[in-house]
Amino acid sequence: MIRLGIFDSGIGGLTVFREVRAALPGADILYFGDTARVPYGTKSAETVTRYSLQIAWYLVGRGVDAVVVACNTSSAYAIDVLREVLDVPVFGVVEPGARAAVEASETGKIGVIGTRGTISSGAYQKAIARISGDVKVIASACPLFVPLVEEGWLTDSVTRDVASRYLAPHLKGGVDTLVLGCTHYPLLKETIGEVMGGDVRLIDSARETAREVKAFAEEKGLRDEKIPGKERFEVTDSPARFFDVGRIFLQHELEDIRQVNIVEGE
């Protein structure tokens, strides 16, 4: 049996939680959402890295076998530091997403969308370039997508207008593959798909990441599906809003949500 710690700036990482749960029904999962300091996408590399370290250390202290960084911004800024300082394997969402995009693209023109932080870090662009030198990447930030999802306007006409605006450079650039580089974006798949047209492949980093975590569990002999794994949710702000918005993400109600404080004096 594998014990996994999945962390995110807040609620969005539940898309990763869902995929990991589907891939490893027997895993014990501790999901940590930093809802008192969310979002990370508009904050600096230094601040996001500091927060990510605090959370990862906390999870390791709770005895997890591996840490999954569900937050794209955190994966983009902090993954190298986390791997350097932690004694357990660390999975981010950027590399699996980048790999899947390169595999999916036939024309070698790939679009990446994400928060300001994720895009300006250049993490996806660099990860894609490491895998294939022969790819053209168009990357752009879509800061309104997260608040639109949290408002629940998943297929609203306003959301479609915003998407048309944000995705124009990708359409113009003729990408055949678009990486949804933020945990919230898979919930906008329908709207983004409509704007981009049916031929463009949408890459969901969450699903790709779950595949890698599953492969790791199998390799280490930690996959055990005899009994369903436990799950627990810990958040830094009051659980009420996490509970409410969590339903949009998981389509069922979350149990066992607790508020914790991981920073002394905070």
Added chain:
Amino acid sequence: MIRLGIFDSGIGGLTVFREVRAALPGADILYFGDTARVPYGTKSAETVTRYSLQIAWYLVGRGVDAVVVACNTSSAYAIDVLREVLDVPVFGVVEPGARAAVEASETGKIGVIGTRGTISSGAYQKAIARISGDVKVIASACPLFVPLVEEGWLTDSVTRDVASRYLAPHLKGGVDTLVLGCTHYPLLKETIGEVMGGDVRLIDSARETAREVKAFAEEKGLRDEKIPGKERFEVTDSPARFFDVGRIFLQHELEDIRQVNIVEGE
């Protein structure tokens, strides 16, 4: 000469800073933006109160004569606790806004818009009821307004669509006065005014608050306009984005921005 500490969850409080600066050109002002934990509007009463206390204590430790709570959510949740524990006067934005709205309204139908936190706290509704029992209040949250302002889409067609949606209950309810109960909203005055029509008065809490702070300084003999006051900006995240978005708010560049850490271990 008066030394003022103005704090906000982030950048938005610069609308209050601007009005206080105009009202008291001789005041020394320390502006504090909690950009590493912004926004407050989606967070719980307990978390917002804890953050507000940390900042207010820090400002008092820096020797300010009064604390101005520029953040509406913070004013809504934390003002009573702050007044209880601090030894200096504390000014919030809710009461001045409520007073101005009651004075401005002829029909007694007042609308209030703000963040989820501000609206669900009921602070404006209660403050208005305390001033006049004969007023009907329609209050609603407008969560997308802040990200739209920070995207710089102040008079965009998307913003007008969102405003039409959010303001429909106020139009339908026939309010003659609308309180802009969030620091960011004065930047949407043009768009909100277009949707509501020219006869509806828009109340800018920032301006009303500045008037009260000025009256306090005069009463205490602390108003001194012989030399222009100093100003300094302190933020908890990197100053870069505060500098960039600050220009949208002040229409000029900010000098002397420093990053500080007010929570030990954080």
